Amino acid sequence: MEGDLRSFRVALVASELVNPEAGGVDALAVIEQEGWGAMQLPAADYPDEVAAPLLDQVAEQTEEFVRHGYTLALVGSREGLEQALERYGLAVPPAIEPDAADQLRAFLAEVAAG
C-alpha cells in the first residue's frame, strides 16, 4: 500500500444523510473530515424494484471489505439492508442514527478506535 492514502474505514450511509435537507445532519461532511470512506445506501424514495439490486451491490461490496478486515459502520438506516447483508453472511455493523454532527463524529472515532 505504499503511497496509498486509504483509511481502511468505510461507513454505509443512508442516502438522506449524504444529501441532507437544509438543517439536517450532513453525515458526508463528517465522514470526510474523520477520514472515512462512504458507501451510499439506496434512497428511500426509490421503489423497491430499483432499491433491491442496489442494496445487493452494497452487500456484495461490503463483504469484500469485511473479508479484508476493514472497519465498518452504519450511519442512518435503510429498509432491507439487514436482509441484504444476511444473504452474504454479514451482520449489521455498529450503527448510529445521528442527531448532530458532533455525535456522529464521536461515534466514528469510537468505532475507529475499536
Added chain:
Amino acid sequence: MPGVAFVAHCLLNQNSKTDGGARCPGVYSPLVDELRERGWRIEQMPCPELAFTGLNRFWAVREQYDTTAFRRHCRKIAAAVAGAIEVHVAHGDDVILVGIDGSPSMGVHVTSSDPARGGRPEWPDGAPELSPGSGIFLEELTAELAERGVTAPRAMGVSHQLPTHDPSQERAQLVALMEGGG
C-alpha cells in the same frame, strides 16, 4: 434541486481503489464539494471492479477485463444503476454522470488499453496504456440505458489518475457539465 449526479464509487470511497491508487483517506472532496455547493443530489454507483476482482486486484487494462463474465457482472450493476437513472429521468431531473478517466471500467473519455498485457505482472512505469474511449462498465451502462429508451446522461471522467491531471481544469469541467456542457 438542480440535478442528480451519478458518481463513481471511489469518489466517495477511496478504500475501493486498486492498491496504490487511493489519493485520500475516504471522500475525494474537490468534486464532491463542488457538486454539493451547487445543490446537486449525489448518487454513488457501485464499483464494478471491487466485488469482481477484489481489493487485492492488480492494475489492469481494458483487454484484461473484457471477458464475458466481467461484462455480465457489469451489466448486472448497469441494470441497477439504469433503474435509478430512469426514475430521475421520469421525474424530469437533470442527470449527469461522473466517471474515472483512465479506468478500464469507469473511464468516460479515456480508458486504458494494451492488447499485449498479461501474464506475470511486470511492466515499466509510464507504459503508454491510456487511450481514447470508455471503460467496460460505461459501455454496458450506455447499452442498458439505450435498451430502456433512456438517453445517456452528460458525462465526464475525473482525471486524478492521469499524468495530465489539473485540479482546476477538472473542477471547471465539472461546473461546465452541471451547467449543461460537457
